[in-house]
Amino acid sequence: MAGTAVLGRLKPLTWRVASVADIHEETPRTRTLVLDVEDWEPHRPGQHVDIRLTAEDGYQAERSYSIGSAPRHGAFDLTVERIDDGEVSPYLVDEVRRGDSFEIRGPVGGYFVWEPHQGGPLLLLAGGSGVVPLMSMLRVRPPEVAARLVYSSRTLDDVIYRDELETFGDTVVLTLTREERSGVRTGRVDDELLRQVGFGPNENPRIYICGPTGFVEAVASTLVKLGHAPERVHTERFGPTGR
Amino acid sequence: MLDGNVGAGRLGEVFALELTSARGRCAGCGAEAQIAEARAFVEAPGLVLRCASCDNALVVLVRTDNRYVLGMSGLAWLELRG
Numbered sequence: 001m002a003g004t005a006v007l008g009r010l011k012p013l014t015w016r017v018a019s020v021a022d023i024h025e026e027t028p029r030t031r032t033l034v035l036d037v038e039d040w041e042p043h044r045p046g047q048h049v050d051i052r053l054t055a056e057d058g059y060q061a062e063r064s065y066s067i068g069s070a071p072r073h074g075a076f077d078l079t080v081e082r083i084d085d086g087e088v089s090p091y092l093v094d095e096v097r098r099g100d101s102f103e104i105r106g107p108v109g110g111y112f113v114w115e116p117h118q119g120g121p122l123l124l125l126a127g128g129s130g131v132v133p134l135m136s137m138l139r140v141r142p143p144e145v146a147a148r149l150v151y152s153s154r155t156l157d158d159v160i161y162r163d164e165l166e167t168f169g170d171t172v173v174l175t176l177t178r179e180e181r182s183g184v185r186t187g188r189v190d191d192e193l194l195r196q197v198g199f200g201p202n203e204n205p206r207i208y209i210c211g212p213t214g215f216v217e218a219v220a221s222t223l224v225k226l227g228h229a230p231e232r233v234h235t236e237r238f239g240p241t242g243r
Numbered sequence: 244m245l246d247g248n249v250g251a252g253r254l255g256e257v258f259a260l261e262l263t264s265a266r267g268r269c270a271g272c273g274a275e276a277q278i279a280e281a282r283a284f285v286e287a288p289g290l291v292l293r294c295a296s297c298d299n300a301l302v303v304l305v306r307t308d309n310r311y312v313l314g315m316s317g318l319a320w321l322e323l324r325g
Contacts, residue, residue: 012256013252048252050253064248064252108263109263109279110251111278234279235280237246237248
């Protein structure tokens with residue numbers, strides 16, 4: 001019913017409590033938190049949540065983290081990478097324990113979102129932990145939608161979701177930037193790699209790029225140079241919060 | 244450097260319709276883009292979104308204990324989907 005949908009949107013967005021139901025180590029620097037939230041509605045793949053931590057003296061820190069899981073009721077998974085001088089990520093990666101809780105706001109975001117009804121082909125490009133929201137998309141992609149994930153990681157040990165990514169076969173193309181390993185590509189995501197493994201502009205793929213700013217801007221401009229329409233290219237940058 | 248995607252939660256407290264997927268025109272240089280494509284600054288007292296083409300401040304949102312202060316003079320228009 002249309003009226004119901006409008007009322008749903010008009011519910012004010014506020015902070016609510018998420019509790020840690022489970023924790024999985026992904027890499028030495030990242031882990032996945034399984035978070036339970038009362039009345040949580042399934043998110044849209046690509047969306048994120050904001051997390052707010054409050055210190056005893058009232059100081060608050062707020063950061064955004066992408067949802068990596070496929071949409072489901074009542075819970076979602078965040079995969080967080082530790083930023084060594086960060087205010088929030090060291091707590092989430094090193095300190096938080098099962099049963100702990102903190103405040104979240106979300107799910108939010110409507111631009112960096114892909115849902116199966118939008119169709120494909122789907123071209124996903126990840127730099128480091130930028131793979132997290134793209135994984136949510138890949139996990140809901142129906143087999144009839146052609147997709148490719150090009151994932152740039154510093155080393156093989158830094159690859160998040162490695163075991164699961166292997167089950168996707170040729171859909172996933174991994175490239176390492178700081179290490180050489182037999183059987184794995186090395187080097188940056190450049191025009192040569194994109195010509196080889198990306199879809200061509202004539203196939204009109206929907207493109208989603210997520211990673212550090214430098215990665216996102218280099219890959220986006222390369223794709224536009226290769227002839228992809230800028231409006232098909234969706235970007236999400238992460239990095240230092242200020243300046 | 245962050246982009247406008249990071250503002251979705253803060254803006255979602257104020258707007259009924261999703262704002263980062265809205266399309267706007269910069270009142271400074273005339274560039275048209277989605278709000279998510281702006282540059283975002285969150286360590287200022289509030290959220291500041293700047294035009295990716297000319298750096299003009301498009302949206303400023305400051306939250307205090309009991310009110311929101313919103314400035315949008317940097318936007319000539321905004322098209323929201325709903």
